[in-house]
Amino acid sequence: MRFQRTEIAEGIGFSSIIDEKFKTTSIAVRFIVPLSSETSAANALGMAALTTTSKAYPTPALLNEKLSALYGAGLTSFARKRGDLQVLGVSASWICDRYAIDGEDISGEMLSIVRGCLFEPDAENGRFSDEPFAITKTDLLDRIEAELNNKRGYALAKAAENAFRGEPAANSCYGNKETASAVTPEIAFSAYENILRTAQVEITIVSPEEIPGAEADFRRELSAIDRSPVPVVFRSKSPVKAEPETLSQEMDVNQCKMVMTMKSDSDDIYAMRMLSVILGELPVSKLFLNVREKLSLCYYCASGYSATKGALIIDSGVQRSNIDKVREEILRQIQLVCDGEITDQELESALLSREDILASVGDTPASWSSWYFERLCEGGISAPEDVLLDYKAVTKARIVEAARSLKLDSVWLMLDKEVG
Numbered sequence: 001m002r003f004q005r006t007e008i009a010e011g012i013g014f015s016s017i018i019d020e021k022f023k024t025t026s027i028a029v030r031f032i033v034p035l036s037s038e039t040s041a042a043n044a045l046g047m048a049a050l051t052t053t054s055k056a057y058p059t060p061a062l063l064n065e066k067l068s069a070l071y072g073a074g075l076t077s078f079a080r081k082r083g084d085l086q087v088l089g090v091s092a093s094w095i096c097d098r099y100a101i102d103g104e105d106i107s108g109e110m111l112s113i114v115r116g117c118l119f120e121p122d123a124e125n126g127r128f129s130d131e132p133f134a135i136t137k138t139d140l141l142d143r144i145e146a147e148l149n150n151k152r153g154y155a156l157a158k159a160a161e162n163a164f165r166g167e168p169a170a171n172s173c174y175g176n177k178e179t180a181s182a183v184t185p186e187i188a189f190s191a192y193e194n195i196l197r198t199a200q201v202e203i204t205i206v207s208p209e210e211i212p213g214a215e216a217d218f219r220r221e222l223s224a225i226d227r228s229p230v231p232v233v234f235r236s237k238s239p240v241k242a243e244p245e246t247l248s249q250e251m252d253v254n255q256c257k258m259v260m261t262m263k264s265d266s267d268d269i270y271a272m273r274m275l276s277v278i279l280g281e282l283p284v285s286k287l288f289l290n291v292r293e294k295l296s297l298c299y300y301c302a303s304g305y306s307a308t309k310g311a312l313i314i315d316s317g318v319q320r321s322n323i324d325k326v327r328e329e330i331l332r333q334i335q336l337v338c339d340g341e342i343t344d345q346e347l348e349s350a351l352l353s354r355e356d357i358l359a360s361v362g363d364t365p366a367s368w369s370s371w372y373f374e375r376l377c378e379g380g381i382s383a384p385e386d387v388l389l390d391y392k393a394v395t396k397a398r399i400v401e402a403a404r405s406l407k408l409d410s411v412w413l414m415l416d417k418e419v420g
Helices: 040-051 060-069 106-119 130-149 151-163 177-181 185-198 214-223 269-280 286-294 320-338 344-360 365-377 384-392 396-404
Strands: 002-009 012-018 024-034 074-082 085-095 200-207 245-251 256-263 300-306 311-318 407-416
Touching: 002 214, 002 365, 012 214, 012 365, 024 106, 024 185, 024 365, 040 074, 040 085, 040 106, 040 130, 040 177, 040 185, 060 074, 060 106, 074 106, 085 106, 085 365, 106 214, 130 151, 130 177, 130 185, 151 245, 151 256, 151 311, 151 407, 200 214, 200 365, 256 320, 269 286, 269 300, 269 311, 269 320, 269 344, 269 384, 269 396, 286 300, 286 311, 286 320, 311 320, 320 396, 320 407, 344 384
Parallel strands: 012 200, 245 407
Antiparallel strands: 002 012, 024 085, 024 200, 074 085, 256 311, 256 407, 300 311
């Protein structure tokens, strides 16, 4: 595997990853902008509208027909939240040219389609075309509704809204039903134009072979835009509340949810991630073995660490009568780590889990693309084997120190409706 990243203009990076084992090529064009409740829905819709049609393919049927003719190539948009940032983009994948039956230039055609979607959308007079945009808007509203129906995901989203209140990270990367419903074709197109002008841009191509001219073509297209990139901060730790705060919401559910957010000022992200694994990311983790299995206090109990916000998030499914007991036991298990109660087996299991995850990087083109983008966000370009060495260097003492840095910030509860 060969990786190379070049700054092709201010605020624009172009990365090429060559891995000869693949039979497909993929591209991801990421636009990174500050996350805001006022713009997230419009940004998401402005980006989503780009992959349904373009000037060259003004209906979804025409674009899908062209993609099917290119051996079933894929084209999609995405919107994600990363801390206080919104990461928007377009991605595509297709078979390598060498496998085309008649020697077609699949890569050339697909890159032309991607550039057409990005820089020559199906729009006139400052607005996207009505019918395709209406479909895109309905799809986004359906996605928002689906996320509301995912009770565990909803609980985590509401907990983040509370824990990061007053910070961009409190917001959804899609907006909500009200803000998304209010977006018109004109508003979405204006958001799209603003993204092109102000976003930090990362373009990543993963392929088994070099694609001549790809970098130059994107450089040419982007240089024609009058850009003023807005600086972004990938890591912005959230301040802990003066006193832990508990909020609750009653819903029509059979199983209550509890989400505890702990915050830390530690910069030792490898120790914090190992701590999270030891606490609640494995079937042999402390929370699973003790809170769920030994004490039978909950249906599940898991943890995750957000390096972007310096937050450890522990969520569980519980009966209402057990909520206080679960909270106390979770805090007790964290205190045990603070007191140095980490076994060699727990440390070894945590390291093996990290090793397994790192070993899978590069199994797919998308995993390479995501890996190097995440490393860039964390401030350095490191190969998986280098990061594994960082994890191996984590000691019990560092994990204990990481645990001691945690402070309870907030608890969010989804409660079942009491009868009577």
